[in-house]
Amino acid sequence: MPNPGVSELRPEYPIRTDRLSLRPLTGGDADALLAYRGQPDVCRYLPFEPADRRLISERLAAQWARTTLTDEGQAVTLGIDLARTGELVGDVVLFWHSRDHRSGEIGYILNPDFAGHGYATEAAHAMLRLGFDELGLHRITARLDERNEASAKVARRLGMRQEARLVHNELFKGEWSTELGFAMLSDEWPAHRDRRAVR
Structure with a gap:
């Protein structure tokens, strides 16, 4: 049952999905990272x-x-392991932006050698679950460069709604970047909670 208010996040690790295991990163992950x-x-x-x-x-x-979120301004980053091999293939992050507004943000990065299998979507879905069901957030966003088409596809597969297209809003790595803003609300989450990752 979703948490009605924001308190803190203390997950039990590893967090398991159909094909993945999400867990805190360690010194032994340096080469894979x-x-x-x-x-x-x-x-x-x-x-x-x-x-x-x-x-x-x-x-x-x-x-x-x-490994926990106890107040706004914090983030937890988890490694994405393939459940069948234990191989680290990427990482995901959940930011807690505001206690009052119950807002957060997710991000994801995947080793391109493992792209095209829906792993980023599956891992990011697990982070939405943590944010909504465990931490009790009201709104979770994802922000990305418009040219990052793979990342935008993940946000859309998650069921996140594109809310903004900010044209040339930042000078990013020496050139103007157009930012896309995606979001999901806690009352939209139940329609996506049990949906399996889509490739």
């Missing part, structure tokens, strides 16, 4: 530059070490 987060083409339309081993190690020790 570098394999995709270090690629310029993967980061092309994402709000960060390609990572090196030092940066990944710093994030593993700091923000990626968080």
